[in-house]
Amino acid sequence: MTDDTETDADADEINFRSRRWVRPEDLNANGTLFGGSLLRWIDEEAAIYAILQLGNHRAVTKYVSEINFVSSAKQGDLIEMGIRATKFGRTSLTMRAQVRNMITRRSILTIEKIVFVSLDEHGVPVPHGYSDITYGRDRIPFERE
Numbered sequence: 001m002t003d004d005t006e007t008d009a010d011a012d013e014i015n016f017r018s019r020r021w022v023r024p025e026d027l028n029a030n031g032t033l034f035g036g037s038l039l040r041w042i043d044e045e046a047a048i049y050a051i052l053q054l055g056n057h058r059a060v061t062k063y064v065s066e067i068n069f070v071s072s073a074k075q076g077d078l079i080e081m082g083i084r085a086t087k088f089g090r091t092s093l094t095m096r097a098q099v100r101n102m103i104t105r106r107s108i109l110t111i112e113k114i115v116f117v118s119l120d121e122h123g124v125p126v127p128h129g130y131s132d133i134t135y136g137r138d139r140i141p142f143e144r145e
């Protein structure tokens with residue numbers, strides 16, 4: 001669930017805007033957080049971030065770098081996720097993601113590169129025209145045909 005706070009105290013830091021509660025349906029056979037659930041949450045978080053940065057609701061996942069699950073979470077734990085843009089390309093946006101367990105205070109994973117591409121109505125990459133991060137709501141793509 002996404003926090004609506006719009007201020008970024010430290011522009012160099014990732015903001016952990018999104019939190020999740022680990023529920024029974026998110027567990028693997030080991031009784032810990034299922035990696036697939038976590039990846040779905042991260043992909044959704046990255047999609048929302050990319051849409052708000054690129055001003056285009058047609059932003060799709062192109063590339064995800066190595067994922068190393070360094071610790072996990074148990075049922076009832078609270079986890080928090082943070083995404084930050086690291087590179088604005090011509091049609092792409094590269095982001096870094098971090099997830100940590102709020103209960104154990106341990107990092108769960110870091111993904112160095114998640115690349116989304118801005119597409120036009122034909123599914124073809126389209127220049128987004130942006131080169132820096134917005135912390136406001138100025139690029140929200142209000143219009144959908």
Ligand SMILES: CC(C)(COP(=O)(O)OP(=O)(O)OC[C@H]1O[C@@H](n2cnc3c(N)ncnc32)[C@H](O)[C@@H]1OP(=O)(O)O)[C@@H](O)C(=O)NCCC(=O)NCCS
Pocket residue numbers: 060061062063088089090091092093115117119123124125
């Ligand atoms: C997104 C898609 C249209 C891009 O097609 P493409 O032929 O690779 O397009 P381009 O070569 O023009 O590359 C587009 C951008 O992606 C970047 N890119 C392409 N391959 C990349 C890779 N492996 N890693 C990182 N960036 C990559 C390019 O550098 C370019 O960025 P830039 O314009 O900022 O320089 C196409 O790959 C696609 O439809 N993929 C499926 C997307 C999808 O459905 N995702 C959801 C999960 S299934």
